[in-house]
Amino acid sequence: MAPQSGLARQRTRSAWVFLAPMLFVLAAVALYPLLRTIWFGFTDASLTSFGSARFVGIRNYLEWLDYGDGNGEWLGLLVDGRWWSAVWNTVRFTLVSVTLETIFGMVIALVLNQKFPGRAVVRAAVLIPWAIPTVVSAKMWGWMLHDQFGIINDMLMRVGILSAPVAWTASPDTAMAAVMMVDIWKTTPFMALLILAGLQMIPDDIYEAARLDGVGPVRTFRRITLPLVLPAMLVAVVFRALDALRIFDIVYVLTPNSPETRTMSVFARENLFDYDKFAYGSAASTLLFLIIAMITIGFIYATRMDLSGTRE
Amino acid sequence: MKVQSYLRKAAFYLLLGVIVLQAVFPFYYAILTSLESGQAIFDVNYLPHVFDLSNYKSAFTNGVFGHQILNSIFVATVVVVLSMLLAVTASYSLARIPFKGRALLLLTVLSVSMFPQIAVLSGLFEVIRMMGLFNSLWSLIFSYMIFTLPFTVWVLTTFMRKLPSEIEEAAIMDGAPPLVIVRRVFLPLLWPAMVTTGLLAFIHAWNEFLFALTFLSTDSQRTVPVAIALISGRSEFEIPWGNIMAASVIVTLPLVALVLIFQRKIVSGLTAGAVKG
Amino acid sequence: MATVDLRNVSKSFGSVEVLKDVSLSIEKGEFVAFVGPSGCGKSTLLRLIAGLEEISSGDLMIEGERVNDVLPAKRGVSMVFQSYALYPHMSVYENMAFGLEQAKLKKDEIARRIAEAAHMLQIEGLLERKPKALSGGQRQRVAIGRAITRQPRLFLFDEPLSNLDAALRGETRVEIARLHARLADTTMIYVTHDQVEAMTLADRIVVLNKGRVEQIGEPLELYENPASRFVAGFIGSPKMNFLTGDAARQHGAATLGVRPEDLTLSAEGGLWSGKIALTEALGSDTFVHVDTTLSDKSIVARVSPRERFRHGMPVYLTPAPERLHRFDEEGAPVRG
Numbered sequence: 001m002a003p004q005s006g007l008a009r010q011r012t013r014s015a016w017v018f019l020a021p022m023l024f025v026l027a028a029v030a031l032y033p034l035l036r037t038i039w040f041g042f043t044d045a046s047l048t049s050f051g052s053a054r055f056v057g058i059r060n061y062l063e064w065l066d067y068g069d070g071n072g073e074w075l076g077l078l079v080d081g082r083w084w085s086a087v088w089n090t091v092r093f094t095l096v097s098v099t100l101e102t103i104f105g106m107v108i109a110l111v112l113n114q115k116f117p118g119r120a121v122v123r124a125a126v127l128i129p130w131a132i133p134t135v136v137s138a139k140m141w142g143w144m145l146h147d148q149f150g151i152i153n154d155m156l157m158r159v160g161i162l163s164a165p166v167a168w169t170a171s172p173d174t175a176m177a178a179v180m181m182v183d184i185w186k187t188t189p190f191m192a193l194l195i196l197a198g199l200q201m202i203p204d205d206i207y208e209a210a211r212l213d214g215v216g217p218v219r220t221f222r223r224i225t226l227p228l229v230l231p232a233m234l235v236a237v238v239f240r241a242l243d244a245l246r247i248f249d250i251v252y253v254l255t256p257n258s259p260e261t262r263t264m265s266v267f268a269r270e271n272l273f274d275y276d277k278f279a280y281g282s283a284a285s286t287l288l289f290l291i292i293a294m295i296t297i298g299f300i301y302a303t304r305m306d307l308s309g310t311r312e
Numbered sequence: 313m314k315v316q317s318y319l320r321k322a323a324f325y326l327l328l329g330v331i332v333l334q335a336v337f338p339f340y341y342a343i344l345t346s347l348e349s350g351q352a353i354f355d356v357n358y359l360p361h362v363f364d365l366s367n368y369k370s371a372f373t374n375g376v377f378g379h380q381i382l383n384s385i386f387v388a389t390v391v392v393v394l395s396m397l398l399a400v401t402a403s404y405s406l407a408r409i410p411f412k413g414r415a416l417l418l419l420t421v422l423s424v425s426m427f428p429q430i431a432v433l434s435g436l437f438e439v440i441r442m443m444g445l446f447n448s449l450w451s452l453i454f455s456y457m458i459f460t461l462p463f464t465v466w467v468l469t470t471f472m473r474k475l476p477s478e479i480e481e482a483a484i485m486d487g488a489p490p491l492v493i494v495r496r497v498f499l500p501l502l503w504p505a506m507v508t509t510g511l512l513a514f515i516h517a518w519n520e521f522l523f524a525l526t527f528l529s530t531d532s533q534r535t536v537p538v539a540i541a542l543i544s545g546r547s548e549f550e551i552p553w554g555n556i557m558a559a560s561v562i563v564t565l566p567l568v569a570l571v572l573i574f575q576r577k578i579v580s581g582l583t584a585g586a587v588k589g
Numbered sequence: 590m591a592t593v594d595l596r597n598v599s600k601s602f603g604s605v606e607v608l609k610d611v612s613l614s615i616e617k618g619e620f621v622a623f624v625g626p627s628g629c630g631k632s633t634l635l636r637l638i639a640g641l642e643e644i645s646s647g648d649l650m651i652e653g654e655r656v657n658d659v660l661p662a663k664r665g666v667s668m669v670f671q672s673y674a675l676y677p678h679m680s681v682y683e684n685m686a687f688g689l690e691q692a693k694l695k696k697d698e699i700a701r702r703i704a705e706a707a708h709m710l711q712i713e714g715l716l717e718r719k720p721k722a723l724s725g726g727q728r729q730r731v732a733i734g735r736a737i738t739r740q741p742r743l744f745l746f747d748e749p750l751s752n753l754d755a756a757l758r759g760e761t762r763v764e765i766a767r768l769h770a771r772l773a774d775t776t777m778i779y780v781t782h783d784q785v786e787a788m789t790l791a792d793r794i795v796v797l798n799k800g801r802v803e804q805i806g807e808p809l810e811l812y813e814n815p816a817s818r819f820v821a822g823f824i825g826s827p828k829m830n831f832l833t834g835d836a837a838r839q840h841g842a843a844t845l846g847v848r849p850e851d852l853t854l855s856a857e858g859g860l861w862s863g864k865i866a867l868t869e870a871l872g873s874d875t876f877v878h879v880d881t882t883l884s885d886k887s888i889v890a891r892v893s894p895r896e897r898f899r900h901g902m903p904v905y906l907t908p909a910p911e912r913l914h915r916f917d918e919e920g921a922p923v924r925g
Contacts, residue, residue, distance in 0.1 A: 018401035033435025288432035478674035486688030487662025
């Protein structure tokens, strides 16, 4: 009989055989398209002719247009006010939404961590917004926020907060607030569940000890609960922030064409497919990727998150 | 003392009531609206007062909504099955076999799951055109792998790690090669985790919007989120809110049902995916 | 021909060397126990023989064939795990059949072997059950049954009794002894940290300490002639008494060892004087702990339960001179 290979060799070989199909698919669906997107950002590709796209350097990002009379102007993404307002919208949206989601998520998690009759039912009910497709949530809220027939205006006018109906999604002052509202409503459950999972890992006897020491509930929360749940919460915040930075669906459905809510993703897609500025849109996509990657690395570094999964 | 504790209890249940109400109300209101038609829609109601199914009837008789639901079911199911097939063996390798570069690989997989979809959109568009998949449901099945595959690999890896190593060693002693270990020993033990992961991947795929909006161009090929987003009237004042709400309720009900039934499993999958188990 | 032959086997995990230059030969049909404190490398040694860990250097021969690189299942080895490691989703029958199916045996041959093993272990009534519906002792039998059906040349046990409660442990120990008697041709290696299990079951014992073999020998040989202070202290219960200082120097040793049963206790007179700190009456024997000036630890002596010694009594201890164990500074025995 031919000499057999050792167990370790057999297993290492199988590992790569097992991984190969997944790695191939990921390369085809993520790596290659990403590289192509970056490439298109340096070409003059258009929607109909990306096969014959030519390299144009950094013209999509920055270009000096000379008028020929000694004057000229800078063009390109890096000096495009619309792009930077989209960046600012995205960052603003992310900061506000994630902060509020964390606070509300914490409140809901603390409530769900109590023992009360019907807790399972309440937990299921809280999950409902998370299960509703984003597009559907945007439509539902769009209807509830309707300026003439919306129930929100009706409610607020009945209790006397508003004297006249507000065009929530159309008015520049409130459009971003409307988008945030839908996002917070939809994703707070996710936050709450992750924080709840963290809360449930805190052993009861720690609270017992604090109670015996006469520590009040507020101090208990600040000195015991919060520090212990913080790692789980940070992970949740990172995941949510990354998700929020690429927001597209809600804006597209709830407040189309509103400059106040145009986010990076919306800006990129508009250029790619609506304005036939495929190369310009690709450049925007590339910048968005860089921004998100930088924020991610910064986050991982700041929180020293262990993502490798090697530590048990 | 006693009064104080009653007050505290009342405040707690009030808060609980608010939490439940805000979570459930929009969906409740969508159902309410979907059951009204004609002029009734434009009167704000808090309680149901009519029961009119005409919006539902027209959703299924006018146009291709039924077909679009089938599209969504087809895409989400095939995506789940394919990513499971690819993920089970891959996560076995990542969870169970020590080899050089494993930590890096796991990190790569995780970072792909955080990829902004828009960053690959133009490249993917080219790939899909090249493969001749534009306006085909297979374009979605292919492109959805970018989020379902890393997600399932990641979650199954965390679950797979928790299985006792002696069981695997017993199988090795019994002469089972890796593929047999996965199929005959680990797979049956992983069923609960697979249900969880599959469910979450299904929901992700069912809800996806950006790719579906971009890679499909005709009404009969579209999936429901896009279909709902694109329902419009001739003008701002003719938006058929009743139809939109009926369609919304139809696509959401199965999801809400799934969530209510598999609540515990979903929570365990979500937390395993994010916080390492 | 020896069933198992280890030649200068070493094993490292990274920079940590857990087994150092182990050489060992096990004869066909022998029952050998690996004992030692936790972390001594005994389980690693067993896993090397099983093929679950790779050998860093040295040779492992099974029936004359070098098997360093042979897959576990091709070594003709069966293993019983500490946690039994039954497949939870398979019935008892399927658990026992799994390995045979992998070996591509015919269905009727599988059925025959399982029936035989089930009969031997009296688990015929359990074949359709899932492991969760079995008691700890039954699971243990199924695990052994699964190992038997493969008709191995070599049987490996990894602390198989440590998950059982005390009463069941004694019973199962007897059963393993019977199994060994019945499968006279099958070599068995048994890992345990419990020297009583090793003493009662094994034909020979391998004592390991910090990755090295301290001594190999028959149980009584280890007991009578320990090759090191470590072995002397590890084998035997209660433990051997160790004295250092003057008492040892008088006998030409750095450490003097004397087993409890080799001490005579007397109220009148003897070699060493002391005071009784504690008596443990077990019925068959009484162990008397005596505080002396010779050692900070009490010296334990075994006396007949008929003798009455009370707490606080001044007593004298006299060791049987021919039964003294003498060790030098390194813990090696002093000869002559």
